[in-house]
Amino acid sequence: MHPIPRADRGAGGAGKSPHSSVEFVFDRSWVDELAERAARNGPWDDWTLFALAVEAERAKLVTSFDELQSLRCLPAFEPMPHQIATARKVLREMGGRAILADEVGLGKTIEAGLILKEYIVRGLVRRALILVPASLVLQWVRELNQKFGIPATAQKKAHTWHADFVVASIDTAKREPHRELILSRDYDMLIVDEAHKLKNRKTSNYQFIQQLRKKYCLLLTATPVQNDMDELFNLITLLKPGQLGGQSEFVANFVADKRLPKNEDRLQEALSAVMIRNRRSDGGIAFTKRIVRNIEVKLSPEEKALYDAVTGFVRERYDESGRDLASMLSLVTLQREVCSSRDAVFVTLFNLFKKTAEDSPMRAKIWELVEFIRRIRANSKAEKALELIRETGDKTIVFTEYRATQEYLLQFLKQHGIHAVPYRGGMNRGKKDWMMDLFRGRAQVLVATEAGGEGINLQFCHHMINFDLPWNPMRVEQRIGRVHRLGQTNDVKIYNLYTTGTIEEHIVRLLHEKINLFEMVVGELDDILERLEREEQPLEQRLARLVLEAKGDADIRRGIDALGRSINRLRADAKRTASAGGPEAALPVLSVVPDGPDAAAEGRP
């Protein structure tokens, strides 16, 4: 093992110390060199440069232990107050080891960059390793360079490991030959993004991180604990072994049940020493408004005919299958696709056709549906979308769930003279970045199938069209989160397109009117969905069952209303327990607010 403070020991006469509590090092390496030059009478350096060197050192001098020095070095942007407060706290009170657990969109990257910059300015960090999911590597490199002037490099080839500030994907880093190289070095600072992936100590990622040698360490995650006490313990132990005691003590002291903490005050205290979680609802963080408009689209008679035919087809299969939901999910997809575009339906039908035996009576039925598709001349929704895009005349992102719809829309927009580019999960990193660049540049519209893909930031755009709505509200929230985040300076306009007389109409009603999704706070939604799942089936499946079993429109309406009621009940529960701070408080571990009272999860984003 290497003696660790190598840099500080170096060549120098360590000797007596001015005080018993400190080690003293006086660098004397210069004496010999000066004597040597004096003996040979040169070569001597330039007096102006000599003076400039002293001036430079004076300017860079860290005059105080406390004050943030990096702030005067960031002309490119101004961090938000909660980000500065976080950086200050990590430096002063946490000694540079912390879990940054802000809610999505509050700028954890900025906080980490600020802390890193501060340590660099103070000369305490010369070499840092930043491990992030592959899809975020370039974004990190860009942010660190552009916002903080930190010369970070994306790890590409073996030799890039020698750079001082390397951003790499953790999956690459943990594999040989990289692994050995990394483990043979000391890093002044380690930053791990999306650290909730490190919750299982048996995984190779966890063990790899555990073996790294580092001085300061930041773990970033928006979901610090997925409601599991074990995972919480593992994450904290990675950062600071012993902070929550040994495993058995932890269980004895803090765990009532796998998902339930006890002695919460003490747990909170122990956590707040290593974890900072800022929340949107804390206030002081200014977000622009979300303006939601639901746009009704009337299906043409041909489209309506297709919709009815598909609905009939799906129901029939469901009854045939003996009401087995699991095997029906692909057919439910069909029902949803029919609200999106005929192209999407066609692709699914075609695949279904290929899968069914040649002599199956199904084939004829599928063929009938294809006939319905053939009769459709225009896509009413696409026309509506075009109208909206023309109306705004501004950058717009269009989300759809289906690849076929995406292709269709791209072509449709192109025909009408609108420059649109695609974005989807299957693209490789380079292509995704390219599409982003195009959208930032000359393209007016981005048609995306994927909103997840952590870290697409589209603050420069504030119009968003949900061409079709996912049935999983989290995915809706993720979509919105791409655009409605810190740095967005305009009110965000969200248009939900829905076709009348179809299941979509009900979904929009549920998400918008019943659970008011579009104005909810991120953490809150997360919590509610989890509760829903614990009680019954996930929301998506409940919706699917409802659709398949309902006798008619009124029936669906009743079902949706009931669903809305039960979600609202859970939500009220969540609020009550959160404000009462009772034991069932939805694991307030999730909502640690070290700097203030644990505000109820309420308020507009």
Place this chain on the structure above:
Amino acid sequence: MNAKQIHRFVERYLDATGCAILEKSPAHFKVKLSPAADRELTNRPYYWSFVDRTGVEPETMTLLLVTDPAKYDAMTTGVKAGGGGDGQAAQAGGSGPAADGRQAAQTGGSGPASQAVPPGARPEAQADGAGSPAGAPGAAEQAGMAALSRSFGFVPAGIGARVPRDDLYFGSRRLEQLFAAARRGGRFVCLFQQPDERALHPYDSLPCTPWLGVNVKVGFVCDMKREELHAFGVSLATGAVVEGFFDRLQGMKLPPRLPANVHVTGASLSLKKAADLIEQALMRKLKAYDYGWAAAANGRLKEELAQLAHYYEPLVESAGEGEKESIAAQYEARKEEIRWQLAPRVVAEVVNAGLFHLTGLA
């Protein structure tokens, strides 16, 4: 450092390294680097080793160093509005109209590539563009830059542009680089004080005494850090130690060669001895400081070590044979890290040092 100080700093650096300033204003310099400065600043080791081995005439780079970006942008935009952008730059003899037209286009706003962008989206398109404020040039070049930045995440300003532009604000890379270059290029000096001409009698010879001047940066380090800069001077004749020596040199004329009518008195102290005296003086000074911060750091260190022990010792104890070693190693590693992070230390680092021959017999 404010913009003015930075401007002054840059000017003196360029001057000292013999760079040719092609164009300047209170907000910027356009400069053709001298070979020495080019080696320091452009990060082209391969090119320079090629030059060294083949002996070809080196072609140094031209840089645009902007010390006050806001003012500079306002200025160049203004020039463009007046319709004289290219004219003015070409007159200044820069690197030809192509490069300058490009700058004007950039600050003026409408590159050919951005015409199709709807008005509301324009500013972001430009600001976030290819990561290269200097080169928002022709569409092809811009696409090239965008491709590079997609591949590497970030391309430092102006790679590929003929005259890369650097904004020098405090904390910017280029300024950091200038700081480092100054430090590398100004480590050891040997200078003589030029006496006041009028005070001299033509046949007299003034005695001057050799001094060792040392600039020391003292860092008080635990997981945080504070620094001080001290300038000590020791008379090599008498062993007298003074502080604030560097400031005392300001305003003196200090040529590198012995002036006429001056002679150097002998030194009675070796440099080694003088260095000892400085260390002692520093030590005396440091003894009077408050070490509360160090005690606090030691306290935290102790706590953290105890916490680690509490966690690891039972774990090592109860581990099976196969695991014992790896857990113990992990424990050791964690302890080392904590010491590395927290152990309080005072580190005195010498920025630069020199021999100064000053008139008088002190």
